[in-house]
Structures are given as C-alpha cells and as structure tokens.
Amino acid sequence: MFAPYHITHLDLHQPPAHAQPAPPPRQGQYLVFWWQEIALGHLFIEPGQVLSAEAYATARQAAIAPAVAHYAAQAPAAAGGAGAGAQWLAQGDFARWDAWLATILAPYLAAPLPAQVPVSVVICTRGRAEMLRRCLQMLQALPCTAAEIVVVDNAPTDTSTREVAAEFAGVVYVCEPRPGLDVARNTGIRAAKYPVLAFVDDDVVVHPRLLYTVWEAFEDPHTAALTGLVLTLKLQTEAQLIFEQYWSFNRGYVDKAYTPAYVQPATSPAPPVWEIGAGANMAFRKAIFDEVGYFDERLDAGAAGCNGDSEMWYRILLHGHTIRYNPRAIAHHEHRRELAGLKHQLFQYMRGHAAAALIQQAQQPQAGYRQYLYRKLPQHYYYLLRTGFPFFRSRSRTIWAELRGLASGVAFYYRHQHQPAEPRP
Incomplete structure (x- = not known):
C-alpha cells in the first residue's frame, strides 16, 4: 500500500x-x-x-x-x-x-526588487480556465511583475480562456486555431513585445523572485536561454512519487553554464540536452529566434508528444550560444496524480524523445543520436526489464508505456521527416 x-x-x-x-x-x-x-x-x-x-x-x-x-x-x-x-x-x-x-x-x-521588469510571460493553454485564472492571479500578485503577459489559447473549443484573460487588465489574449504546444509557443513569440520571454505553464506555482531572476540573468549579453529549478508541489500518490524519483524536473541547486562544446560529438556523443532543464520553467532572449528559428512544430503536445524545448536548446548551442541553468529561478510543478495519467505522459515523453533525437541527428550527422536510440536505449531497457521482472513495481511500472512511446516516436519521425519544422521568422 x-x-x-x-x-x-x-x-x-x-x-x-x-x-x-x-x-x-x-x-x-x-x-x-x-x-x-x-x-x-x-x-x-x-x-x-x-x-x-x-x-x-x-x-x-x-x-x-x-x-x-x-x-x-x-x-x-x-x-x-x-x-x-x-x-x-x-x-x-x-x-x-x-x-x-x-x-x-x-x-x-541584496538587490531590492523593482515593481516590474521588461519581460513577456507567455502562457500556452487549452481548456483549463480555472488553472489559468489561478496562474494569472499569481503572476499579477508577484512583488516583481512582468511588463506583459501573453495568453495563447490553443485550438479552443469554447470561449472560457478568452473570458478568463479578459478579467485581468493588461493581459494580451491571442487565439491560435492550429493545435500543438509548439505551434502555440511560436504564436506567443510573435505576439510578445519585450526582449526577454519567459514561458510559464498554467499549472505551476512560481517563486516570488522568479521574474526578477529571469530578467537579471539576461543582463549578461552572452545568455541566450535560461532554465530554472522545478520543485514538486505534491507527493500524495504513487504516480507523483515515481515521477519525482525517476523523471524529476529538478536539475539541482548549483548554477550551470551550457556552452557550444556541450553538443560537440567529440565532447559527448548524443549530448543529453534534455538534462538542461524543463519546459515548465524556461526563458529566452527573443532575438535568438530570429537566428535559429522557432520551435519545431513536429514536436511536443499535439504532434510527436514532447522535447520541443530540448531540441530548441540543442539548436541554440549548435549556433554557438550559451544556455544557463539558474537554481534561483524557481517554479513548483504538480505532477500527474494517477498511474494511468503518468503512463500516458511517459509514452508522450519517449515518443517525443525518439523523434527529437532523430531530428537532432539530421542537424548534425556526427551527433551519435542514432546509435543512442538504436543501441544504448535498448540496452538500458533490457536491464530495466530484467531487474523489474516479474513484479514490475515502482520504476518498472511504466516501462511498457515508455517502450511503446519510443517505437511510436521513430515511426512518427520517418512519417514527418520531410515536413517543414516551421518557416523561419
């Protein structure tokens, strides 16, 4: 029990x-x-x-x-x-x-918090009006607020998101009829006016200093993107504990700088860009999208399932820029409560993981992602299956969903490999 x-x-x-x-x-x-x-x-x-x-x-x-x-x-x-x-x-x-x-x-x-910083917060949401309302209330109550909040209503089926956004003065509402998280992210980038963009999920709780910490990080002109610490909000169910212990968004409590060397095959075959951070707490210098392009719309929810964020980090590093992880930029995330929901989530994660690995391999043929995907990961899952057999408890409870996701992601990539990722801005 x-x-x-x-x-x-x-x-x-x-x-x-x-x-x-x-x-x-x-x-x-x-x-x-x-x-x-x-x-x-x-x-x-x-x-x-x-x-x-x-x-x-x-x-x-x-x-x-x-x-x-x-x-x-x-x-x-x-x-x-x-x-x-x-x-x-x-x-x-x-x-x-x-x-x-x-x-x-x-x-x-030491620095006293300014009342506002020149940051655009982008919230991509779909049909979660109550969560969005709580999120907007929280963002507007911070001691240091964003100069702009952009709500992207992704493929809405009703007017609830528009109505909630209208309750808050200064919130910019944008309807994006095409489904897909990365489609919505790209719409938010186009709509944002300020030089720094912070993406906030509608189901997270942010630290009071988050937006100031984000703005401060981009005062360094060499910072192209930023990820931050994500702490779990609840551990009330087995699914939440499994996720936090084996799939956690928490990347530690120490500052890290990821430079272009991180994605060079000589440094690290199949560089694990997914370890850079979590999409639930990330920010970008807006100008970087003019150089490297927008999010790949073949990835993330509504498409391959996940990893649009890590593929973007890979691209930024390939173009010679630096990404920083700042553990003082903090958000709290509520993991899925039910095991069925966790299995679906991890199916999507591994589906997107496989598709993104092959997309990254196409960008840099020496990257080593094909060997990682077809040799290293099967060895890893063989070990998990052998050690989990026959009861498949705890970490082992989601293995079959993950394996189905990997196979589905490979098939998705080959079906869509010639589809344009996204026209350059």
Whole structure:
C-alpha cells in the first residue's frame, strides 16, 4: 500500500528549522532546505524510517553541501570557505554558520526588487480556465511583475480562456486555431513585445523572485536561454512519487553554464540536452529566434508528444550560444496524480524523445543520436526489464508505456521527416 510523502520547506536561516520535523503518521518526508529565498537541497526520508539526531544532521549536510560549496567558491573572501561553514553547522554553532552564509549569499539577495521588469510571460493553454485564472492571479500578485503577459489559447473549443484573460487588465489574449504546444509557443513569440520571454505553464506555482531572476540573468549579453529549478508541489500518490524519483524536473541547486562544446560529438556523443532543464520553467532572449528559428512544430503536445524545448536548446548551442541553468529561478510543478495519467505522459515523453533525437541527428550527422536510440536505449531497457521482472513495481511500472512511446516516436519521425519544422521568422 502506498504511503504519501509530506513536503516540508525548512528555512535554515531560522534556528528551529535545524531540528528534524516530526514525521507524520504512516507518511514519508520530503524536506527542502532553504536559506531565506535560496534553495540549497532536498532529502527523502522513507515512511517508517527513524533517523537519530546525528544521522539527520549528516544527511542534511550531505543534501546542501554541493550548493553551499558552489556559493562559497564564488565568494573566496568568506572566512574559512565551505569547510569552515560545514564545521560550524556540524557543531551546532548556528549563529556563526548563519552569519557566514549571509556573507556568501548576500550578492544573490541584496538587490531590492523593482515593481516590474521588461519581460513577456507567455502562457500556452487549452481548456483549463480555472488553472489559468489561478496562474494569472499569481503572476499579477508577484512583488516583481512582468511588463506583459501573453495568453495563447490553443485550438479552443469554447470561449472560457478568452473570458478568463479578459478579467485581468493588461493581459494580451491571442487565439491560435492550429493545435500543438509548439505551434502555440511560436504564436506567443510573435505576439510578445519585450526582449526577454519567459514561458510559464498554467499549472505551476512560481517563486516570488522568479521574474526578477529571469530578467537579471539576461543582463549578461552572452545568455541566450535560461532554465530554472522545478520543485514538486505534491507527493500524495504513487504516480507523483515515481515521477519525482525517476523523471524529476529538478536539475539541482548549483548554477550551470551550457556552452557550444556541450553538443560537440567529440565532447559527448548524443549530448543529453534534455538534462538542461524543463519546459515548465524556461526563458529566452527573443532575438535568438530570429537566428535559429522557432520551435519545431513536429514536436511536443499535439504532434510527436514532447522535447520541443530540448531540441530548441540543442539548436541554440549548435549556433554557438550559451544556455544557463539558474537554481534561483524557481517554479513548483504538480505532477500527474494517477498511474494511468503518468503512463500516458511517459509514452508522450519517449515518443517525443525518439523523434527529437532523430531530428537532432539530421542537424548534425556526427551527433551519435542514432546509435543512442538504436543501441544504448535498448540496452538500458533490457536491464530495466530484467531487474523489474516479474513484479514490475515502482520504476518498472511504466516501462511498457515508455517502450511503446519510443517505437511510436521513430515511426512518427520517418512519417514527418520531410515536413517543414516551421518557416523561419
């Protein structure tokens, strides 16, 4: 029987947060550690698992160590470095540890938030009026708002999306009659007026500083695109736990820069561009689309099923630009609750994954995606089938849906390989 996981966000700037929360009856724990507005790491505690105070302190330290070391390395003047901070934390000298962390994290929190930034938020939606209403209310209530919100109503079957958009002053409503997420994204790009575009899903909850963090990242002229940290909103069902443990959108708590070298075959055969981030939390410099083209409309929902975002990142890197992952750009995502919905989602993921891999192979014949798709992935799934047999629990519960998705994606690509991806802007 599945036991849900209780999510607790702990601000280590507050001394009481250093103690392990009492475990809820018959539930697991998913703890997210913060220092004020900055996420530092997370920890799973299994249902029924009891940690001593010493074991909990050790596990907490291991969870936040990579992020703390990363920030300490950016502030060499901080006395003692990451080692000293870890020692103070281990000794329970929270006041000294807190003062030290305040020093190394000050550059990321010092700036007062402006009321608005020159960013266009693009929301692609279809038939989810209540979710859209909550999303718009949230975006307009942020302490730092976007200069523009564009709602793209994709192949609507009624007027509910238009009516919700009309409730909010300043929201730009655009109807795109052709179905497809990447079709809608491209329509949103054309409609947006500002130099930075942030794509927000209608079912996410964004951090109060998200839009400021996005705008700030593009102050660096070398940044062409940005992805951010996506934390899970709920872990109440087995499907949500499987997704978070094996398919998570969370890419860690440390800044990363992806340069053109990342997609060179000599550096990494079949470079895993899907690890760069998640489409639920991404942003672009609008001018980049004039150079590399718009989203490939053969991909994502309404077409191949997924991976329009990662194919775009691949193209941007191929053109010699840099993509940054910023863990301070934060959104919370609610995963699918039911196992049937998760299986359908992963079918779509792997369908789009296979199609995108072959599209990327066509762009760079030396990329190695064909070998990855026809040799490495079958070996991986053979291992999963062998280890999951005969019960196929947990990770193994979605294997057959994934395999069907891969086969469907290959067939989709060969049926549509000569179809234009999207006319260049």
